Structures are given as structure tokens and as C-alpha cells.
Amino acid sequence: MRRALDALYDGCAWLAAVFMIGVLVMVLLSVLGRQFNFHVPGTDAYAGYSMAAAGFLALAHTLKRNEHIRVTLVLGKLTGGARRGMELWSLSAAVLLSGLFAWFSLRLVMQSHEFNDISTGNDATPLWIPQLGMALGTLVLLIAFVDEWVLELRGQRQHIGGPETRHE
Structure with missing residues (x-):
């Protein structure tokens, strides 16, 4: 199961990278079009x-690599059961909020x-197509938060504290 979840997170990260290349291609086309008089x-x-x-597709991968920005002002002061309780509360709130975000994103696509619904720009793209990236990204983020919640509940979650959480 762990390998499948990690493959899902990595696959979404690779897909996010492909879309970043898509941004580059679109910007280059626009710049070259202005330079060489084509549109x-x-x-x-x-x-x-x-x-x-x-x-959106990079969200889960970023979470699982502990790269999301976290405010640890209170959490850094807690130890033992209090810290674990706060982690579980925070992850429960994250599961709830990401679940709502995923639900409404999927509903928007449907x-x-x-x-x-068609884009109002000159591209006239059916909007459900670009909305799929957001829906998939939020759904995988929900899976990642549930994964983190289960790991925390089992006591298997790795806490990587940065310099702001160390008291030296």
C-alpha cells in the first residue's frame, strides 16, 4: 500500500512538472509570436x-515531503501526548477541509x-477539461492528508522539525 501511495504522489508531481513545461511552451509561443508576427x-x-x-497536482507530493509551510509556534512548545493530540487535531481539520475542497472541485467539474460550460476567451475550451487538474490535485491531497492522519494515529509519522522548532 505504501508503494502505491508513494507512486501516486510521485506520479502527480511528474504530471505537475509536465504542466510546468506546458506553461513554458505557452509563454515561449506568445513571446515568439510577438517577435515574428504570428499569433x-x-x-x-x-x-x-x-x-x-x-x-494543484504538486500539493500532495509537497505535503508528503514536509515542504508545506506550517506555523509551529504552538506545536513547537508542546511535547508528548499534548503534541500528538494537537497533531491529530490539525490533521483532522486538514482532512475535513481538503475533503470539502476535493468534493466541491469534483462537483465543479461535473x-x-x-x-x-465554455471558456469566454478566444480558446473556447470546455472548462471541465482544465478543471480536472484542480479536482485530481485536491483529491490526491485528501488522500495524502488521510495517509498522514493514519500514520500519526499509528505513531509512525515522521516529524521533521526545522530550525524554528529546535531549541538550541
């Missing part, structure tokens, strides 16, 4: 779609598809 319609929109997909 590729929708480059701005597709750069935005790619940037959003890259951001509604955009159902209503045939």
Missing part, C-alpha cells in the same frame, strides 16, 4: 490552465461538463 490563440488561457494544474 497562436489561447496561449494566455492555456498557460493559466497549466499553471493551475501544476500547482457541473461544468453537464452545463457544457
Whole structure:
């Protein structure tokens, strides 16, 4: 199970990297178009779609590598059961919030598809297509938070404290 979850997080990170390359390609097309007098319609929109997909798809991988910004002002002062309780409370809130975010993101994709919602730009893209990146990213983030919650509950979660949590 651990290998499958890690593969999921890594796969989303690789997909996020592909979308970052997509941003680069769209920006280069736009710059080259201005330099050489040609226009590729929708480059701005597709750069935005790619940037959003890259951001959302990278969330779970970033969480699992302990790279999310955490405010540890209170947590750093706690030890033992109090710290574990606060970690579980924080992770429970994160599971709830990421679950709501995933639910409403998936619902947005379904509604955009159902209503045939189209971009108002000159690209006229069905909006459910770029919204898939956000929905997938939030769903995998939910899975990652549940994973962290279970690991904390079992006492298997690794706490990596940065310099702000060390008292030297």
C-alpha cells in the first residue's frame, strides 16, 4: 500500500512538472509570436490552465515531503501526548477541509461538463477539461492528508522539525 501511495504522489508531481513545461511552451509561443508576427490563440488561457494544474497536482507530493509551510509556534512548545493530540487535531481539520475542497472541485467539474460550460476567451475550451487538474490535485491531497492522519494515529509519522522548532 505504501508503494502505491508513494507512486501516486510521485506520479502527480511528474504530471505537475509536465504542466510546468506546458506553461513554458505557452509563454515561449506568445513571446515568439510577438517577435515574428504570428499569433497562436489561447496561449494566455492555456498557460493559466497549466499553471493551475501544476500547482494543484504538486500539493500532495509537497505535503508528503514536509515542504508545506506550517506555523509551529504552538506545536513547537508542546511535547508528548499534548503534541500528538494537537497533531491529530490539525490533521483532522486538514482532512475535513481538503475533503470539502476535493468534493466541491469534483462537483465543479461535473457541473461544468453537464452545463457544457465554455471558456469566454478566444480558446473556447470546455472548462471541465482544465478543471480536472484542480479536482485530481485536491483529491490526491485528501488522500495524502488521510495517509498522514493514519500514520500519526499509528505513531509512525515522521516529524521533521526545522530550525524554528529546535531549541538550541
